[in-house]
Amino acid sequence: MDLIIQIIYFIGAFLFILGLKMMGSPITARKGIVWAGVGMLLATLITYFHSEITHNYIWMTLAIAIGGVIAYISGKKVAMTDMPQMIALYNGMGGGAAAAIAAVVLLKMEFTNGIVQTLAVLGAIIGTVAFSGSLIAFAKLQGLMKGVIRFPMQQWVNALVFVITLTLGLAIILSGNDYAIATLVAFFVLALAFGVMMTVPIGGADMPVVISLYNALTGLAVGFEGYVLGNPAMMIAGVVVGSAGTLLTQLMAKAMNRPISNVLFSNFGDGGDGEAQAVSGSMKEIDSTDVAVMMAFAEKVVIIPGYGMAVAQAQHKVWEMTKQLQERGVTVKFAIHPVAGRMPGHMNVLLAEAGVPYDIIYDLDEINEEFPTTDVVLVIGANDVVNPAARTDPGSPIYGMPILNADYAKNVIVVKRGKGTGFSGIENHLFFADNTRMLYGDGQDVANDLVTSLKEL
Amino acid sequence: MEGFVALYIFMLAAVVGYELISKVPVILHTPLMSGSNFIHGIVLVGAMVVMGHAEGAAETIIGFIAVLLAAGNAVGGYVVTERMLEMFKPSDKLKESKNKGGH
Numbered sequence: 001m002d003l004i005i006q007i008i009y010f011i012g013a014f015l016f017i018l019g020l021k022m023m024g025s026p027i028t029a030r031k032g033i034v035w036a037g038v039g040m041l042l043a044t045l046i047t048y049f050h051s052e053i054t055h056n057y058i059w060m061t062l063a064i065a066i067g068g069v070i071a072y073i074s075g076k077k078v079a080m081t082d083m084p085q086m087i088a089l090y091n092g093m094g095g096g097a098a099a100a101i102a103a104v105v106l107l108k109m110e111f112t113n114g115i116v117q118t119l120a121v122l123g124a125i126i127g128t129v130a131f132s133g134s135l136i137a138f139a140k141l142q143g144l145m146k147g148v149i150r151f152p153m154q155q156w157v158n159a160l161v162f163v164i165t166l167t168l169g170l171a172i173i174l175s176g177n178d179y180a181i182a183t184l185v186a187f188f189v190l191a192l193a194f195g196v197m198m199t200v201p202i203g204g205a206d207m208p209v210v211i212s213l214y215n216a217l218t219g220l221a222v223g224f225e226g227y228v229l230g231n232p233a234m235m236i237a238g239v240v241v242g243s244a245g246t247l248l249t250q251l252m253a254k255a256m257n258r259p260i261s262n263v264l265f266s267n268f269g270d271g272g273d274g275e276a277q278a279v280s281g282s283m284k285e286i287d288s289t290d291v292a293v294m295m296a297f298a299e300k301v302v303i304i305p306g307y308g309m310a311v312a313q314a315q316h317k318v319w320e321m322t323k324q325l326q327e328r329g330v331t332v333k334f335a336i337h338p339v340a341g342r343m344p345g346h347m348n349v350l351l352a353e354a355g356v357p358y359d360i361i362y363d364l365d366e367i368n369e370e371f372p373t374t375d376v377v378l379v380i381g382a383n384d385v386v387n388p389a390a391r392t393d394p395g396s397p398i399y400g401m402p403i404l405n406a407d408y409a410k411n412v413i414v415v416k417r418g419k420g421t422g423f424s425g426i427e428n429h430l431f432f433a434d435n436t437r438m439l440y441g442d443g444q445d446v447a448n449d450l451v452t453s454l455k456e457l
Numbered sequence: 458m459e460g461f462v463a464l465y466i467f468m469l470a471a472v473v474g475y476e477l478i479s480k481v482p483v484i485l486h487t488p489l490m491s492g493s494n495f496i497h498g499i500v501l502v503g504a505m506v507v508m509g510h511a512e513g514a515a516e517t518i519i520g521f522i523a524v525l526l527a528a529g530n531a532v533g534g535y536v537v538t539e540r541m542l543e544m545f546k547p548s549d550k551l552k553e554s555k556n557k558g559g560h
Contacts, residue, residue: 029545030542032542040499040531060524063524063528067524067526078537084487087490094494231502239470240474248493
């Protein structure tokens with residue numbers, strides 16, 4: 001039986017890698033997740049026959065049923081706009097599971113090997129931090145927790161907590177099987193606290209990077225605990241996710257032109273090195289009828305969606321508007337900044353939900369040279385990703401971040417709820433430019449008005 | 458398991474993960490993060506083993522929590538990833554309208 005189990009685990013690990021590979025292309029992505037799912041199902045079922053499992057079958061099944069049903073229902077019901085926080089939540093659960101495995105193993109105190117014990121402790125720290133950190137990320141994106149919590153010397157306090165956690169972990173490793181339960185409890189409590197403390201000062205705009213980082217950390221924790229349990233499927237799947245997640249985190253941080261350390265240890269919106277340049281000019285309003293005329297007689301329109309479109313649930317109306325423009329022979333393209341929304345590719349998912357085909361959606365690099373030949377750029381709920389200050393103003397906190405060069409277009413229409421500075425609190429020079437007109441209102445209402453106006457033309 | 462064999466496994470797995478992601482278009486980043494989130498749901502297998510030989514109330518309760526959380530990770534990760542990927546489709550309509558428009 002053990003041989004059969006090993007074979008199934010091997011097949012499972014293979015299917016995970018195959019699945020992940022297939023998820024790398026839009027054409028095969030759907031099959032990829034199904035294959036990975038088959039691997040997971042096989043591995044889970046065969047584990048019931050694992051020789052080390054001697055009892056608790058009923059409780060185990062009950063736990064799977066409870067966890068599975070809750071996750072199934074919440075996963076089916078969640079709106080596409082709320083996907084990022086659900087991923088954070090499920091990821092936190094995985095990290096928590098890895099940490100709980102480590103807790104049971106450490107409670108048993110049956111170590112015969114220092115390496116095993118070291119990886120159990122490391123997996124415990126990483127898993128616990130991913131658990132509490134992901135839950136905070138979830139709470140923030142879900143709106144359960146408003147704003148960021150900052151206090152003086154915060155980074156030093158966090159560092160201190162981390163060092164004490166590591167010291168306790170080291171003490172557990174060095175003592176062999178002779179550590180106090182109190183030490184173990186303190187170790188876990190401090191690791192939990194560190195995850196919370198590390199995440200609370202990070203602003204919502206940086207959450208994609210943070211969620212991706214915790215995803216990688218959970219993978220690593222699972223890989224380490226897999227070694228502790230002598231389970232190669234866990235080791236391979238965990239470390240594959242760990243390294244893939246690390247790369248994904250780097251790609252995202254790079255897209256924002258901020259090193260990961262900067263995301264984690266400095267606070268966004270605190271201001272750059274110098275004074276930000278004062279903005280000259282004024283914001284000029286326009287109404288939706290004029291915008292409709294402008295777009296209808298344009299040759300090329302580029303739409304730049306941001307988180308504001310997600311909040312307003314405007315993607316369906318925007319697509320309806322796009323179709324009307326296409327019928328009139330206008331070329332319409334969507335330009336997506338890598339960090340638009342709350343996750344990389346968040347906007348792509350929302351547009352896909354509305355039915356926008358992915359071949360009219362373009363990345364930053366693909367679309368940027370087209371702006372000078374674009375007649376109308378429609379910015380819907382995006383802000384920092386089109387702020388020319390990133391190019392021109394060394395004093396701005398976002399200086400150096402690659403942006404969509406919307407300001408190079410002949411006309412720019414910015415759809416915005418109000419006159420405020422938005423999520424990051426940075427003044428946007430684009431709004432004051434001579435070729436920019438502001439169209440105030442909720443994204444969905446505005447898109448609706450535009451559709452109506454286009455029909456009447 | 459032999460320490461060095463494990464090290465090789467870790468190294469090769471890390472290379473595979475890195476290679477898989479490095480050639481992926483940005484539009485798939487969210488589904489991929491979600492997909493890899495599902496894959497570390499394999500922690501369920503470990504949680505089951507741990508619970509299956511747990512002794513005493515503390516170990517059993519923590520084991521129960523581990524299995525519950527891991528099942529949530531696996532099932533939730535699968536459901537949201539599948540929902541996201543279901544929506545990706547290319548445009549046939551667009552090609553038609555382009556032909557009609559005649560640029």
